Amino acid sequence: MAELESVMSSHAAFVKFFRIIVNNRKVQKALGIKKTQQRARFNTLLPLAHEVELLAPALAQKGPNPEYPWKGASGNILAPADHSFPLMKRLQQSPQGAQLLKYVELFLKRFEELFI
Numbered sequence: 001m002a003e004l005e006s007v008m009s010s011h012a013a014f015v016k017f018f019r020i021i022v023n024n025r026k027v028q029k030a031l032g033i034k035k036t037q038q039r040a041r042f043n044t045l046l047p048l049a050h051e052v053e054l055l056a057p058a059l060a061q062k063g064p065n066p067e068y069p070w071k072g073a074s075g076n077i078l079a080p081a082d083h084s085f086p087l088m089k090r091l092q093q094s095p096q097g098a099q100l101l102k103y104v105e106l107f108l109k110r111f112e113e114l115f116i
Helices: 001-005 014-022 026-031 035-053 086-093 097-107 112-115
Strands: none
Touching: 001 086, 026 035, 026 112, 035 086, 035 097, 086 097, 097 112
């Protein structure tokens, strides 16, 4: 539980959360996989999780983020609704993206069972 509390105190939490999952026995049991498979599976998702995490306005460094407008390279103000986030395409069309979204859905649905 202490590990989970450390995730809840920062905008840089998504990758930390996935690092906690790497060693979570309840997740291992729910997925019906071995510990080595669990580590390999979630470690391959860390780069994509990091990209998702960087969308948080506090981490986007005044760049593209899904919440607030930002100033583009040309000096124009850009709005999230008008921006094409390349990450969205990778989440929807790549095997790692589909897997990451599948796990996020699972963890949200079964959060208390798996993490508390």
